[in-house]
Amino acid sequence: MKKIRVNAGRPYDVVIGKGEINNLPSAINKLGKSGKIAVVTDRNVGGLYGEKITALLGGKDVCYVEIESGEEHKSMNTVADILEKLAENKLTRSDLIVALGGGIVGDVAGFAAACYLRGVDFVQVPTTLLAMVDSSVGGKTGVNLSAGKNLAGAFHQPRLVVCDEDFLATLPQEEFKNGMGEVIKYGCIADKNLLEKLSSPGGGLEEIIARCVEIKADFVAKDEFDNGERQKLNFGHTLGHAIEKASGFAVPHGQAVGIGMRVICRWAEERGLTPKGCADAIEALTDKFGMLKGENYRAEDLWNIAANDKKLKGKNISLVLLKELGSSYLYKTTIDALENS
Ligand code: NAD
Ligand code: ZN
Numbered sequence: 001m002k003k004i005r006v007n008a009g010r011p012y013d014v015v016i017g018k019g020e021i022n023n024l025p026s027a028i029n030k031l032g033k034s035g036k037i038a039v040v041t042d043r044n045v046g047g048l049y050g051e052k053i054t055a056l057l058g059g060k061d062v063c064y065v066e067i068e069s070g071e072e073h074k075s076m077n078t079v080a081d082i083l084e085k086l087a088e089n090k091l092t093r094s095d096l097i098v099a100l101g102g103g104i105v106g107d108v109a110g111f112a113a114a115c116y117l118r119g120v121d122f123v124q125v126p127t128t129l130l131a132m133v134d135s136s137v138g139g140k141t142g143v144n145l146s147a148g149k150n151l152a153g154a155f156h157q158p159r160l161v162v163c164d165e166d167f168l169a170t171l172p173q174e175e176f177k178n179g180m181g182e183v184i185k186y187g188c189i190a191d192k193n194l195l196e197k198l199s200s201p202g203g204g205l206e207e208i209i210a211r212c213v214e215i216k217a218d219f220v221a222k223d224e225f226d227n228g229e230r231q232k233l234n235f236g237h238t239l240g241h242a243i244e245k246a247s248g249f250a251v252p253h254g255q256a257v258g259i260g261m262r263v264i265c266r267w268a269e270e271r272g273l274t275p276k277g278c279a280d281a282i283e284a285l286t287d288k289f290g291m292l293k294g295e296n297y298r299a300e301d302l303w304n305i306a307a308n309d310k311k312l313k314g315k316n317i318s319l320v321l322l323k324e325l326g327s328s329y330l331y332k333t334t335i336d337a338l339e340n341s
Helices: 020-030 043-056 076-088 103-118 129-135 165-170 173-190 192-199 205-222 229-234 237-246 253-270 278-288 299-307 335-339
Strands: 002-006 012-016 037-042 063-067 096-101 121-126 140-145 148-155 160-163 316-324 327-334
Touching: 002 205, 012 020, 012 205, 020 043, 020 121, 020 160, 037 043, 037 076, 037 103, 043 063, 043 096, 063 076, 076 103, 076 140, 096 103, 103 121, 103 129, 103 140, 103 148, 121 129, 129 173, 129 205, 148 237, 165 205, 173 192, 173 205, 173 229, 173 253, 173 278, 173 316, 173 327, 192 205, 192 278, 205 229, 229 237, 229 316, 229 327, 237 253, 237 299, 237 316, 253 278, 253 299, 253 316, 299 335, 327 335
Parallel strands: 012 160, 037 063, 037 096, 096 121, 121 160
Antiparallel strands: 002 012, 140 148, 316 327
């Protein structure tokens, strides 16, 4: 078992290990939470683990809320449904929400926790690789609006994150690839050794998840509210979000990030902003894990879509580029300059 401390405004632990879910009741007690628990999950995860987790947490006293799966349900309507259920079940400020699922459940349930009674505590139990290494840590919660992804949300840190690798046994291979997009991202921006570990054969998934969480925790501790350093976690994301949008969300987030990293790195190499060889290494690694190549996507065609991304303040844009493999920097430019580059 590995435990990583996230030094946010209110610090919390991320516990990583096989079978750790069985310690959830005692971990919740240690947080001093003895009241009602609401479990929020989606239909797929609920079908697989809903009964087990509900029984583990106290059976019929648990308020169980199941949402539809899929990015189109990461919406204000879903949050409203959850809030109504919490109110029907008379959850109070001192009660607890458990988000059981992938990044969508975590983002939606976390946002509901931030809103309900102006903020109740919540625990993240991520069940996808992507949620374990990324979305469950750091306190970004929210939903999509018609104008774009994650346009409404709140910073609301969980009290605890429990990553149990056993959940991954049922995760479809395509979803695993999504998680790998973020894993490779961490290696690229902050840890060359992680990239070497990924390139060599063999497992060590617990260690890999823990390293990713450590890197994320580090960025969150330095810049909880995403005004500087934390933006480096967006490597591959400016173009990745544009690819998600251009494909009508047919290309899922993690895979879009994989393509985004390849395209931005190639683009930066061609302009002398990143040393040659980095893009080849990213391509070899994303290929190794069977991720989409996205050959038809070109940076030049994506800037315009990216310009509507919320991360662009006015016409200025901060691109995350690689200094070398394992080290990154923010490159400030404008959309006009990019469109003419
Ligand atoms: P997801 O939540 O849609 O889960 C993927 C699919 O796998 C779903 O169909 C789900 O029902 C299913 N599933 C989940 N766990 C399973 C399991 N153990 N066994 C079988 N099936 C399982 O997608 P995701 O990739 O986990 O998360 C993507 C979302 O996360 C996006 O909306 C993205 O914007 C968000 N995100 C948020 C942050 C953040 O910091 N908050 C960071 C990265 C991504
Ligand atoms: Zn991401």
